[in-house]
Amino acid sequence: MSTTRLSELAGTSTSIGQVSVATGKKLKIDADSAIDFSKLDSALQLPTGTTAQRPGSPSAGFWRFNTSSNEFEVYNGSGWDDIPEAAASGGGGGGADYTDGTGTSSVNYALSPREAYAAGTTSGNEVFLKVGNNVLPYEYDPSDRFGTGHNGWAKFDMTHAGQYYQIHEIETFGTPYQIMPAFSNSSTYQNHLSDDSIKQGIFRIGRNYQHPGGNSLGFIRYRMPKMTRARYYKVDISNEGADGPDYGTNWNNSSAFNGVNGRSGWQSNGQGYWFIIWSGRTSGQGGSKGNDWLILDNGNNSGDNYTSSIGAFPQGQASGNPWAMWGTTDAYREMVYYRNWYIWFH
Secondary structure (H helix, E strand, C coil), rough: CCCCCCCCCCCHHHHHHCCCCCCCCCCCCCCCCCCCCCCCCCCCCCCCCCCHCCCCCCCCCCEECCCCCCCCEEEECCCCCCCHHHCCCCCCCCCCCCCCCCCCCCCCCCCCCCHHHHCCCCCCCCCEEEEECEEEEEEEEECCCCCCCCCCCEEEEHHHHHHHCCCEEEEEEEEHHHHHCEECCCCCCCCEEEEEHHCCCCEEEECCCCCCCCEEEEEEEEEECCEEEEEEEEEEEECCEEEEECCCCCCCCCCCHHHCCCCCCCCCCCCEEEEEECCCCCCCCCCCCCHEEEEEEEECCCCCCCCCCCCEECCCCCCCCEEEEEEECCCCCCEEEEEEEEECCC
């Protein structure tokens, strides 16, 4: 193979000075060479594309901007990791008022525990994370807690939910309105946010009430910090009501994603008392059940001491703050009282 040496390579005037490499070909830079971008006066354009457009056979170190998740991402040799927003100048716009993203204080907060670890917080048991417009402290474990190769985990539990209930974004929803969930185990309360049990992080899904029937949906949800993956623990529940809760997975049909996210009941005689983490992205924004839901309790687990597998968002860290959601599509004279639960997230 011959070698051509030039003092300068430039495009023709008809190509406005551009030099192009044909599709399927590579411009190779030898190890002892360098690329000098110092004369650029605008920006360096990185490869961009959706999650589906990722290269089919990437090599470790491949770097691109993912337009599905609005994150920079790098291939680590076995999977794609998104680059923390602290390293990407704030990413979605929430990072202008924090300094280093280490999560070591309410000023130096991080957006996720993974980001805090990547920024150098490799020890300690507390991390400050931003949730919406608020910054809250969380229990922190900088280790590879579950042996999956992911360092930096934080814990969200009933104690934290109760302690910061006035700051957390909390939403309750019920249709028909008679099955509105509540922070109480009393069947007489509807959307009861002032009960003392909200300060303990305990709540009721469903209601022991004979409502008119038809399509139904009820849920409670908490806004959470950003994350890439999570594990859920349902420690102590109580199954109550005249008919007893109907556990099962039939709720999770083709209407479930838009039904839950859009606050709309979608089936009669539904079943299941489920727990999901939703990225916050709707189908209208390109979201889907497979990419934007972590189904950590499929609705068919009726007892105490349930532990989920580790669920991970395929697109990496979502651009917005996700929601932790407990709910049911069946609440006719039945309810589940959640007495103890917690979530570890990365």
